Amino acid sequence: MGAKVEVEGVRKVWGTGRPEGEGAVSEALAGVSFTLEPGDFVALLGPSGCGKSTLLNLLGALDRPTSGRVLVDGRDLSLLSDTGRDLYRRRTAATVFQFFNLLPTMTSLENVALPLLLDGIPLAEADARAGAALAEVGLPEKTGSFPWQLSGGQMQRVAVARALVARPSLLLADEPTGNLDSRSGERVLDLVSNLVAARGVTIVLATHSTEAAARASRVLRLRDGRLEE
Ligand SMILES: Nc1ncnc2c1ncn2[C@@H]1O[C@H](COP(=O)(O)OP(=O)(O)OP(=O)(O)O)[C@@H](O)[C@H]1O
Ligand SMILES: [Mg+2]
Structure with missing residues (x-):
């Protein structure tokens, strides 16, 4: 089941390092409000620097808004404890990044199993679920490969498997096809839309x-x- 997301009047302001009065702040998000229903598939579009990554980071609880609220299934993300935020990131909201962010010294299977192990799931079960997730993204034969032995499209499919292995209700993807050729990009998007x-x-x-x-x-x-x- 998907998550319900309510974004209410969210602003995100960065300091620029310049003194007050000389344009000391820059507003990455200037009051954004919207609601997503469970199962919505939303494309976030806009020119470079418009605030897409900033917004995704707020939805993923990687960062907090300067003002306004982000509610996921009715919970205000700014009010989560540190532990609550860790659990939210592990179980509810998973992110796929443009540069894959796989750990280079770990195999595909180990990369995908890692979030489950961090969540206290026993090794045998974590490995079994990671193997199933890799099969789902079409890479059953790459479980023992390291990221440097994979193509960009394959790395991103491992990253999709890692994001989905804990069955999150919210998937955040930040230009996941930005580094892929169009065919690999299509394949990743097919996976995500299915x-x-x-x-x-x-x-x-x-x-x-x-x-x-x-x-x-x-x-x-x-x-x-x-x-x-
Ligand atoms: N850590 C930071 N400190 C200061 N300013 C930042 C920081 N992160 C982002 N910004 C600024 O916030 C604005 C929005 O940036 P953001 O990364 O959200 O854009 P984007 O839409 O994801 O762009 P792109 O399409 O290039 O990835 C930009 O003006 C950027 O310079
Ligand atoms: Mg961005």
Whole structure:
């Protein structure tokens, strides 16, 4: 089942290092509000610097808004304890990044099993579930390969398997096809869109690709930290 997401008047302000009064702050998000229903597949579009990654980081509890609230299944992410935030990231919201972020000294299987092991799941069970997740993304024969032995598209499929192995209800993807050729990108997007259909996971996909956006059920456009209608 997918997560419900409510974003209420969210602002994110960064200091620029310049003194007050000389444009000391920059507003990455300037008051953003929207609601996502469980199972929504949302494409987040907009030019470089418009705030897409900033927004994804807030949804993933990697960062906190300067003001406003982000509620996931009714819980305000800013109010989570450190442990609560760790659990949220491990069990509820998973992220797929542009640069895959696999651990280079670990095999595919170990990379995918890691979030489960961190969650206290016994090794045998974690390995079994990681193996099943790798089969689901079409890489059953690559369980023993290290990231440097894989193509970019394969690395990203391992990253998708790692994101989904704990069965999150919210998948956050930040330009997951940005470093892939169009065919590998298609394959990753096929996987992601099939998962929405099969599991009802709520997905927010930041992208510059109009093909990627075409698969989404909804498009949010950001410009200068604001949503355009
Ligand atoms: N840690 C930071 N400190 C200061 N400013 C930041 C920080 N992170 C992002 N910003 C600024 O916030 C704004 C939004 O950045 P963000 O990374 O969210 O854009 P984006 O839409 O993801 O761009 P891209 O498409 O290039 O990835 C930019 O002006 C950026 O310079
Ligand atoms: Mg970005």
